[in-house]
Amino acid sequence: MSAQxxxxxxxxxxxxxxxxxxxxxxxxxxxxxxxxxxxRAADDLLRTGLPDQGALVILPSWQWLPPAIDIGRKGRNxxxxxxxxxxxxxxxxxxxxxxxxxxxxxxWAATGLGHDLSGTLxxxxxxxxxxxxxxxxxxxxxxxxxxxxxxxxxxxxxLVADGESALWEARLGLEKDVTTxxxxxERSVSYDVMGSGSQHDIQRxxxxxxxxxxxxxxxxxxxxxxxxxxxxxxxxxxxxxxGAFVKVDPLKYVTTDLHRSAEEEVRKQxxxxxxxxxxxxxxxxxxxxxxxxxxxxxxxxxxxxxxxxKRAVAALTADRDAMAGVLPIPGWDGVEAHTSGRRRTNSxxxxx
Numbered sequence: 189m190s191a192q193x194x195x196x197x198x199x200x201x202x203x204x205x206x207x208x209x210x211x212x213x214x215x216x217x218x219x220x221x222x223x224x225x226x227x228r229a230a231d232d233l234l235r236t237g238l239p240d241q242g243a244l245v246i247l248p249s250w251q252w253l254p255p256a257i258d259i260g261r262k263g264r265n266x267x268x269x270x271x272x273x274x275x276x277x278x279x280x281x282x283x284x285x286x287x288x289x290x291x292x293x294x295x296w297a298a299t300g301l302g303h304d305l306s307g308t309l310x311x312x313x314x315x316x317x318x319x320x321x322x323x324x325x326x327x328x329x330x331x332x333x334x335x336x337x338x339x340x341x342x343x344x345x346x347l348v349a350d351g352e353s354a355l356w357e358a359r360l361g362l363e364k365d366v367t368t369x370x371x372x373x374e375r376s377v378s379y380d381v382m383g384s385g386s387q388h389d390i391q392r393x394x395x396x397x398x399x400x401x402x403x404x405x406x407x408x409x410x411x412x413x414x415x416x417x418x419x420x421x422x423x424x425x426x427x428x429x430x431g432a433f434v435k436v437d438p439l440k441y442v443t444t445d446l447h448r449s450a451e452e453e454v455r456k457q458x459x460x461x462x463x464x465x466x467x468x469x470x471x472x473x474x475x476x477x478x479x480x481x482x483x484x485x486x487x488x489x490x491x492x493x494x495x496x497x498k499r500a501v502a503a504l505t506a507d508r509d510a511m512a513g514v515l516p517i518p519g520w521d522g523v524e525a526h527t528s529g530r531r532r533t534n535s536x537x538x539x540x
Contacts, residue, residue: 210252210273211262214438218275220358221438222249222321225428227351229285230344239289243313243332244340246347247284247294248321250275256302259437274437276300278326279430285347287340288313288332296326300434358424359410365446366420370405373450380465381458381506396458396508405453409446419449455506463493464503471504 226246252273255263263272278298280286286294288311297306307327315331324330335343378395397405412418423445426432433441455464470486477485479500486495 209265209270211437211439214262214275217358217361217438217442218250220354220361221424221428223354224351224358224424225249226284227348227354228428229283230347230351233285233287234341234344234348238337238340238344239287240337241289241334242337242340243286243288243311243318243334244343245283245286245288245311245318245324245330245332246321247278247280247286247296247309247324248326249278249284251278251298251303251305251326252276253301253303255437257435259301259440262437262439274301275433276303276305277430277433284321285344286311299431301437355421355424359418359420362420362423362442362446363406363410365443366409366450367402367406369443369446369450370402370409370454373447373454374402377451377454377458377460378508380468381460382508397454401457405450405457409449409453419446419453423449458506458508459502460506461499461503463490463495463499464506466490466493467495467500467503 226249253276254271255274259274263274264270265272276298277300278284278296281295282292283294283296286292291313292311293308294311295306295308299305309324309326310329312329312331313334315333318332319325319330374395374397381396409419410421412421423442426445427438427441432438436444452462455462461467467486470489471482474482474485479497483495483497483500486493486500
């Protein structure tokens, strides 16, 4: 499943394949998240004293249920109209990796997509085998097999290693999406910053980043920079938290976050403040004000932005990266890449 996830793209509009009555990408992504969650729970157990023998049970991280709220087209099979099951996160009083030395009752809760469920499962030790996570009965008894300490420790370490591998698989599995979304973000920022003319003309001409700049943004989002983690690792950390998918499905959650993060990183690459779009929009509405008067007017309208003259100038003079080349558009052949370190005349700043 991990290899399958690496080959799936959240931004590929053709990814409507179904496994049973579930969305393939969401199933694959949640499988990877389950391995991360399980690995971390196993690591927590290893840090405690292990018994001489016990039953090791991996409890499911998700319940797959038809959404009880409207989540749009992803909630239905576009061919048959059948309602698809979506993941609802399950959290446990003890789990999702449970080490039992005697019969035990475990309470659980599952909240999300309109569902608010809870219950108690029971673990009965001393049986011939232990059920796989997908076979665990959340509402009934589960017979589990006792294991010696050395086997428990070995299995826990295997789960920890698998969880660490899953984290890297999740990062690399989103690389294609990040690359695609950064290209979209560049087009949007190019249209905003470079301003005049249609978006089609800006896409056909040079964007605000060159190939090197785009690669830097993608790498920064996936790998981070210095001591700062990348946007993708931070996103994955939020995805493994119990409340991540309470209101939206995982695909919507991931793509929305990546689009927002990509635009912020593109703006960072060219020195454009986070509020640069708002500053330029207001400047277009008040083109005749001197810079000081414009800043005062902006502060009155958006007092919580705490606009400084430095950020105002940065937004009004934001331009293409010095190494920017032609923005590649799929299907357009024969467009020669070029680089230019020239700064275009910026009438917005000149007016100040």
